[in-house]
Amino acid sequence: MKILVINAGSSSLKFQLIDMNGEVVIAKGTCGRVGAEIGEFDIKTEKGKFEKEVAMPDHTAAFQVVKEALISGETKVIDSLDEISAIGHRVVQGGSIFKESTLVTDEVIEGIKSLCDLAPLHNPAHIQGINACMDVFGKDVPEVVVFDNAFHSTMPEEAYMFGIPYEYYEKYKIRRYGFHGTSHRYVSAECAKIMGKDIKDLKIITCHLGNGSSITAVKGGKVIDTSMGLTPLDGFIMGTRSGNLDPSVVTFLQEKEGWTPAETSNILNKKSGVFGISGKYSDDRDILKAAAEGDARAELAKKMLWYQIRKYIGQYIAAMQGVDAIVFTGGIGENSQPLRQNICESFGYIGVTFNAEENTKAIKGKGGELSGPDSKVKVYVIPTNEELMIARDTKEIAEKL
Numbered sequence: 001m002k003i004l005v006i007n008a009g010s011s012s013l014k015f016q017l018i019d020m021n022g023e024v025v026i027a028k029g030t031c032g033r034v035g036a037e038i039g040e041f042d043i044k045t046e047k048g049k050f051e052k053e054v055a056m057p058d059h060t061a062a063f064q065v066v067k068e069a070l071i072s073g074e075t076k077v078i079d080s081l082d083e084i085s086a087i088g089h090r091v092v093q094g095g096s097i098f099k100e101s102t103l104v105t106d107e108v109i110e111g112i113k114s115l116c117d118l119a120p121l122h123n124p125a126h127i128q129g130i131n132a133c134m135d136v137f138g139k140d141v142p143e144v145v146v147f148d149n150a151f152h153s154t155m156p157e158e159a160y161m162f163g164i165p166y167e168y169y170e171k172y173k174i175r176r177y178g179f180h181g182t183s184h185r186y187v188s189a190e191c192a193k194i195m196g197k198d199i200k201d202l203k204i205i206t207c208h209l210g211n212g213s214s215i216t217a218v219k220g221g222k223v224i225d226t227s228m229g230l231t232p233l234d235g236f237i238m239g240t241r242s243g244n245l246d247p248s249v250v251t252f253l254q255e256k257e258g259w260t261p262a263e264t265s266n267i268l269n270k271k272s273g274v275f276g277i278s279g280k281y282s283d284d285r286d287i288l289k290a291a292a293e294g295d296a297r298a299e300l301a302k303k304m305l306w307y308q309i310r311k312y313i314g315q316y317i318a319a320m321q322g323v324d325a326i327v328f329t330g331g332i333g334e335n336s337q338p339l340r341q342n343i344c345e346s347f348g349y350i351g352v353t354f355n356a357e358e359n360t361k362a363i364k365g366k367g368g369e370l371s372g373p374d375s376k377v378k379v380y381v382i383p384t385n386e387e388l389m390i391a392r393d394t395k396e397i398a399e400k401l
């Protein structure tokens, strides 16, 4: 069974074709600058990476390009579209409506549409992607949606409510939803597998650290708390996002600087975080390098990030009343050795021991165990694979049809 996994953004479309027999990626690529005069298309197959410039005025045109690439020319990996059994779409915001992955129906599309206010940059693009996919691949191929926050839907009220008048929860459904759920679900399940234990018996803290980052407390296989909130702005400092701060900082600056809501959102999402502190860099590699070369603001940004991650892990140990394993994933989690060393060493007091040699080996998609054999808490690097998780869900739903 072959499954096509789609991540449609407003001006981009990422895809992977996965053969579920062995869970092998047969082709993966990106349509960039969709809607612009000239778009960029790339695809990687076992024959290599192919790139071309091609006009993709809309998502339907982008899917046409993907379809042609999969079935013809030097990039061909399948004989016909009939080989694609089902299509799985990533959807960022499932709100309180969708608690698990589901087959796309008219009603489901209406549900995703009704959540556009909560994810104005993402959900409209996902709907475009789903509709365009139907135009190109036909209505007979089952389409499944996998929600970024469905895994977090198990959070109890006391974790997901904000301390503001209850009427705003009733009126606008303002609450913590969390994000990166597919990644947290994948790595927590992998962690249990590696430990050879039933996830129901484990308390795991998963740290997805990338340009956007979140930390999640998974108790008995269920999320009980997560750092991102109503939007992916909450939590700790990220590449360009502020993470949480005293809400008065926002109202104070709006008054002093005359920021509109849109300007405020832009500054907190795009000009803050380690970029805002360092004044120059949002990429963790640049921050580490500049800090090592004596740049005081890069050093401060680095220290703030490490400190805030430590605090979140500490919070979640308290929330779960213990921890069996801590997992690092995402671009930073999978690669930043100094960050991982700092975090592991800062939990020495709860019995975490650190294996420096394994830390240097776990990099660029290679996982590993960072804790020593005597460690009371296991620490792992587990490369994430959201696409595989989407493909697995899609397969499961398609097989039941």
Ligand code: ADP
Residues within 6 Å of the ligand: 209, 210, 211, 212, 213, 239, 282, 283, 284, 285, 286, 330, 331, 332, 335, 336, 337
């Ligand atoms: P996104 O949230 O956009 O999916 P990724 O998970 O790809 O992001 O993570 C991107 C981040 O990973 C960047 O900040 C990048 O600097 C960081 N990263 C990648 N390689 C390394 C490395 N060797 N050391 C430190 N950070 C790294």
